[in-house]
Amino acid sequence: MTARPDERLLDGPPMSPVRCRACGAAVRARKASWQQTSIQWSAEAVETCLERRASVPGDGPNGDLFPACEALRESIVRAALDGELPVPDDAGDG
């Protein structure tokens, strides 16, 4: 039952390298639209992430969740705006 590849990565934009401007962590990211983002971290990137290191567990049974790194989110937006990370055209919508 080996997991298969996600065909959306072949038919649409692939995962592309992005670096966090705050800590330098190297991840792979993909934008399916301006609002839709996938991020593939490596163990090394997780260790590098400053916000991750500074985060404290929240309340509740799922309090250990680290929901997102804001600096990385901004870095991905910048990469998209600078054209380094492709964002599919909305023109074909519908």
Added chain:
Amino acid sequence: MTAAETERDGVRTIEAGAVPARFARGWHCLGLSERFKDGRPHTVDAFGAKLVVFRSGDGRLNVLDAYCRHMGGDLSRGTVKGDEIACPFHDWRWGGDGRCKKIPYARRVPLRARTSAWTTMDQDGMLFVWNDPEGNPPPPGVTIPRIEGATRDDWTDWVWHETLVAANCREVMDNVVDMAHFFYVHYSFPTYFKNVFEGHVATQIMKGLSRPDARPPAKEGRPGMLGNTSVAAYHGPSFMIDDLTYHYEGMDIDCVLINCHYPVDADSFVLQSGIIVQRNERLGSAGADEMAVRLGAFILKGFEQDVEIWKNKARVDNPLLCEEDGPVYQLRRWYEQFYVDAADVAPEMVERFEFELDTTRPVGAWKKEVEENLARRAAAGGGTA
């Protein structure tokens, strides 16, 4: 090439390999622990076997393979005698550690008189067993988080339900990433959706609106439900804790919802839901209990909606996805870690992955659909649904 041929060549086929031959490594909840504490043995069909669950004299909950290694008697039809379970066939006494302690009619217990025993954990009112096909104990850090409300007076007791489902348990896992089905199957209305997978934890963060077209208007004097905020995480392959807040007019209701299962065999599993509700001034003490019962029934209905889909659907290893679907393949890659030997867990199965879904398009389409449903209801002289 004719048009028909071209079309034929482009036909998408559904592919599905055999269901896995082994059962997931991890903690599995067998239900509320209280029901196993009556001093009698209980039968549980799980992990392709028949298990006996019993509380020994020392107060511990024990789980053993039910079939006695002597001549195959069913220990779950036996009797608890002191710290051991006694087989109904010839009274061999088995301890919670899986060893035969005594044979009343024999001078000594033979070598090799050992059966399979599962590591158990009685936590927050629930009985857990550790399943590992390789037979190793749970590694440190692989735990089920404590649920504070479960032992607190300002929260209700568990309202618990279980259902036997005739499908492989991968179907229930897919729900973690399946945003759209919440609208079509469960009549809820997701507006925000994100997944995070990391280590042995898979999380779904969801915000949603309530569906005025799917429920009768709130009863006189009862606040209407506006929506919900949910952070739900699978801690391992089978136990999901959902930190869930229902937003009502003028108040929030905090709940913890459990959505868990254990496999019976490769083609069926027992699906369980549990809910506790925090008491607050608006609800009152009795109000919270009533709310827990009502929400419990509501969640059970949600399960029934899933089950109706599962029992008629095909198993699909190659789902065809649009961009507005969640990360099904990445979830399955994460889930795979529980089905391989611990030494074969690959980095990509456990490395952190985030997926935030753009809900613009679905929300737009669903708003329109809700309005149309309401208009249709109004035209039919409804509102009295």
